[in-house]
Amino acid sequence: VPWDVTEDALLEAFGPYGRCRVEWPGNEARFARPGQNRGTITRGKVTGYVYMIFDHEHSVRQLLRDCSQEFGSAGEWYFRLKAKRNNTIETRQVQIIPWVVSDASYVEDPGARLDAKKTVFVGALHGMITAHVLFSIMNELYGKVVFVGIDTDKYKYPIGSGRVTFSSHSSYFRAIECAFLEIKTSKFSKRVQIDPFLEESECMICHQSVGPYFCRDRGCFRYHCSMCWQRRHPPGSLNATHRYLTRNTPRNNRDPIDLLNLGNSLI
Numbered sequence: 001v002p003w004d005v006t007e008d009a010l011l012e013a014f015g016p017y018g019r020c021r022v023e024w025p026g027n028e029a030r031f032a033r034p035g036q037n038r039g040t041i042t043r044g045k046v047t048g049y050v051y052m053i054f055d056h057e058h059s060v061r062q063l064l065r066d067c068s069q070e071f072g073s074a075g076e077w078y079f080r081l082k083a084k085r086n087n088t089i090e091t092r093q094v095q096i097i098p099w100v101v102s103d104a105s106y107v108e109d110p111g112a113r114l115d116a117k118k119t120v121f122v123g124a125l126h127g128m129i130t131a132h133v134l135f136s137i138m139n140e141l142y143g144k145v146v147f148v149g150i151d152t153d154k155y156k157y158p159i160g161s162g163r164v165t166f167s168s169h170s171s172y173f174r175a176i177e178c179a180f181l182e183i184k185t186s187k188f189s190k191r192v193q194i195d196p197f198l199e200e201s202e203c204m205i206c207h208q209s210v211g212p213y214f215c216r217d218r219g220c221f222r223y224h225c226s227m228c229w230q231r232r233h234p235p236g237s238l239n240a241t242h243r244y245l246t247r248n249t250p251r252n253n254r255d256p257i258d259l260l261n262l263g264n265s266l267i
């Protein structure tokens, strides 16, 4: 959307398709800078996109009927957004990214057990990537994939992350060792992040306390309590360069809590 678009202009443009409201992306506090007012204009300027939430699915279908798809393009939808500016009406072309709910998961083998120890977390995903597309990419690069889930919010819209379960540990480790993966399709190019999918675990060194700090280095690759983390990664040692992951490390701009809740239902 244009950086200076207002909520009223959006409601006026999309209202004819049915009852809807505007959700500005991200956590306002995260985008606001000290001393700035947290107006919607500031947020629109920072992110360049908004979520339009319709009460009914048929509104989305009707909206898409009024969108154009450029001939020869990869199928992106464009909508002509009219907005008043300085007493004149301006038309801007904005992209609409609909989501088909069934694209959020892909199961290759319904009988396979979804083992968290063979599951990777994929972050910084592009909003147009479907579970099946992610399946094809990961399956080709790292080996047999049994399940792909795209994490979604309460409206079942993607939040920019997903989980991929492999059938073997060797595929899992190949994926983890990459850490980042450049996905290029006709629609977009995006560098995604691959991390181990974390569970709640006890410290795997002392077995005395909870181990929220997971060291993703292949030499460690285990959960630590903070005492054991410090003991195994002292400053100046070879291990000092290791980085840890926790279940609460924010990994994208939308609601990371949602994603963690979804993670709990994995097994």
Ligand SMILES: [Zn+2]
Pocket (backbone or CB within 6 Å): 203, 204, 205, 206, 207, 208, 209, 224, 225, 226, 227, 228, 229
């Ligand atoms: Zn410990």
Ligand SMILES: [Zn+2]
Pocket (backbone or CB within 6 Å): 215, 216, 217, 219, 220, 221, 232, 233, 239, 242
């Ligand atoms: Zn380590």
